[in-house]
Every structure is written in C-alpha cells, then in structure tokens.
Amino acid sequence: xxxxxMMKYVATLSVLAAVGMFAYVGYASKMFSYMSEDxxxxxxxxxxxxxxxxxxxxxxxxxxxxxxCHLPQEPFVSKILxxxxxxxxxxxxxxxxxxxxxxxxxxESARKRIQDNCIYCHDEIVSQMIENxxxxxxxxxxxxxxxxxxxxxxxxxxxxxxxxxxxxDNLGIKEI
Numbered sequence: 569x570x571x572x573x574m575m576k577y578v579a580t581l582s583v584l585a586a587v588g589m590f591a592y593v594g595y596a597s598k599m600f601s602y603m604s605e606d607x608x609x610x611x612x613x614x615x616x617x618x619x620x621x622x623x624x625x626x627x628x629x630x631x632x633x634x635x636x637c638h639l640p641q642e643p644f645v646s647k648i649l650x651x652x653x654x655x656x657x658x659x660x661x662x663x664x665x666x667x668x669x670x671x672x673x674x675x676e677s678a679r680k681r682i683q684d685n686c687i688y689c690h691d692e693i694v695s696q697m698i699e700n701x702x703x704x705x706x707x708x709x710x711x712x713x714x715x716x717x718x719x720x721x722x723x724x725x726x727x728x729x730x731x732x733x734x735x736x737d738n739l740g741i742k743e744i
Contacts, residue, residue, distance in 0.1 A: 602655060605635040615662055619726055628725035637685050637725070638678060654678060679716070686717040 594600070598612045607623070610616045623629060628637075638654070640646040657675065661667050674682070687694050718724065 602651065605633055607634045610634045613658065613662065615658070622727035623725050626725035626727065632689065632725075636689075637682055640681055641685065641688055650677070650681065682718075683716055690717075 598609075601609050601612060607620060611620045620634075623634070635647070635651075639650050654675065667673065
C-alpha cells in the first residue's frame, strides 16, 4: 500500500509542477498579450524592437498596425493560426539560434499575406497599375503579374531595416 500511496503523491506533485511551470512560462512570455492587436505586443520579443521602432516613424503608423499587415484580414481563425505559426517559428529560431546571420526571414506564407494586405488596402491604386501594365504587355511578357509591392517600396513601412542591428543603440522602445 505504501508504494501505491507514494506513486499518487509523486504523480500529484508532478502534475502540480507541470502546471506551475506552464503558468510561469505563460506569465514570463506574456502569452495572453499575443491575443491583442496592439503593436506593442510585437516588442515582447526583443528582436522586434527594430521593426517596431522603424514602423513607429513611418507613414503607416497613422493608418495600420502590425496585425493588419502581417495577418490575414479574415476570418478570425486564420488570424490565430497564422499568428501562432509565425510566433512559434520566431520563438524556435531565436531560442535555438537558427536564423542565418542576424536577419529575420519572412516565410512564404507571410510574404503572401503581406502582399494580399497591401493590395487590400491600396486596391484602387493597384488595380489601376495592373490595367495600365496590360497596355504594355507583349506575348513574351504576358505571364502573371507577380511583382511584390516592396520590390519598389523597399522602405515601407520599416525604413531600411536589413538586420537586427539596424538600430544598434535601440535598447528599448521610446513611446511617442
């Protein structure tokens, strides 16, 4: 009987320890703040300070947030899945140092979301550009119009961010 009692005691302590560790990790990582659309959530992770600082001084700051550019417009489940997937990839890469160099790399799915969101917000301009480009297409250039917005607009909205050291003296974020 003592062995059975001891096993219950050890199992209970193990479960309590696991729950306690999960609660601590959730608290330390500010886990529930990621449900927010506040751009400050993006700087919970120190590697995003540069992106936040450059966005903070961009023209897009007045009109849009990180979530509106980097996550799908609809539906809510797609937003949560994309946010979870990207957050996990970033967390994993920063924890295990799998980023090459000091650059954060955008995934192909995130690249598509951002392009779709640029077009969503700037639909009038983009549709006119596509119509105008059709006037100059030849048989050789008639393949799908596949240019990314940032191929021309390189500094929107993150300035000339090229690596984690773009703002090397940025030890924190100064609120405007």
